[in-house]
Amino acid sequence: MKTIIITGASRGIGLATAKKFLAEGWCVIGTYLNTSIPLQDDNLIAIQYDQSNSESIAKAVTQIKETSPHIDALINNAGILLDANDKTADSVKVRKTLEVNVVGIIDLTEQLLSLFQKGSHIVNLNSGYGSISAPILDDETSAGYRISKAALNMYTRHLAFRLEPRGVIVSSLAPGWVKTDMGYSGVTETEGPDRTPEQAADDIFQLVTTIKESGQFWRLGKKTEW
Numbered sequence: 081m082k083t084i085i086i087t088g089a090s091r092g093i094g095l096a097t098a099k100k101f102l103a104e105g106w107c108v109i110g111t112y113l114n115t116s117i118p119l120q121d122d123n124l125i126a127i128q129y130d131q132s133n134s135e136s137i138a139k140a141v142t143q144i145k146e147t148s149p150h151i152d153a154l155i156n157n158a159g160i161l162l163d164a165n166d167k168t169a170d171s172v173k174v175r176k177t178l179e180v181n182v183v184g185i186i187d188l189t190e191q192l193l194s195l196f197q198k199g200s201h202i203v204n205l206n207s208g209y210g211s212i213s214a215p216i217l218d219d220e221t222s223a224g225y226r227i228s229k230a231a232l233n234m235y236t237r238h239l240a241f242r243l244e245p246r247g248v249i250v251s252s253l254a255p256g257w258v259k260t261d262m263g264y265s266g267v268t269e270t271e272g273p274d275r276t277p278e279q280a281a282d283d284i285f286q287l288v289t290t291i292k293e294s295g296q297f298w299r300l301g302k303k304t305e306w
């Protein structure tokens with residue numbers, strides 16, 4: 081049986097992704113912060129940790145290593161959006177966002193590297209807001225979130241390069257605008273999210289199970305610009 085770690089599996093895209101992989105016969109190690117994972121399944125292992133706290137991450141890594149000698153996929157999905165309605169860059173929010181969306185992901189991933197083998201896939205959940213080249217600076221909001229996702233994209237590129245000799249695949253994936261707690265925090269008077277968490281989960285499943293090319297940024301099943 082293949083094993084996948086999905087961070088932030090308690091709700092939103094992470095929960096839908098956990099359901100998808102369980103339905104496809106995978107063992108899922110799902111993490112959460114405050115909300116326990118609302119699933120009952122013999123193949124689900126739930127682990128609590130705080131991605132902004134290095135001690136908490138280290139404990140989760142110990143639990144994961146006790147549970148599974150190897151990991152076939154890691155979905156770095158847990159993340160926060162604190163400044164969806166801010167039109168300035170608030171340094172307090174930027175610092176907190178970087179801790180969770182960048183530093184915590186790096187801390188967790190680096191401690192798990194020995195568990196990956198040829199063909200294992202690491203997916204970093206990203207966003208159109210993380211693209212520097214795309215003409216998406218369509219409003220003034222979310223400075224900290226955009227900066228964190230752009231930094232996470234560089235981690236994808238850097239890690240893909242480092243793990244290439246081992247045959248471990250590393251990808252960024254933007255799920256589109258999705259109907260989750262986070263998705264609805266960016267709603268405007270004229271626009272709202274148009275994708276379901278299940279559609280995003282399908283994209284993640286397709287990427288993990290079919291794509292062998294490393295170091296790319298994917299959106300809606302196609303490569304997109306960094």
Ligand SMILES: NC(=O)c1ccc[n+]([C@@H]2O[C@H](COP(=O)([O-])OP(=O)(O)OC[C@H]3O[C@@H](n4cnc5c(N)ncnc54)[C@H](OP(=O)(O)O)[C@@H]3O)[C@@H](O)[C@H]2O)c1
Pocket residue numbers: 087088089090091092093094111112113114115116129130131132156157158159160180205206207208254255256257258259260261262263264273
């Ligand atoms: N929704 C969108 O439209 C959209 C668009 C582009 C990219 N994304 C990306 O997709 C990913 C998932 O988004 P979502 O919309 O599903 O978000 P969400 O509904 O807000 O869920 C966030 C998840 O992250 C966990 N989490 C938050 N802070 C954490 C921390 N400090 N430590 C550990 N876990 C933490 C939460 O756990 P608890 O439930 O326990 O609090 C929850 O499971 C994120 O990386 C997001 O940036 C989303």
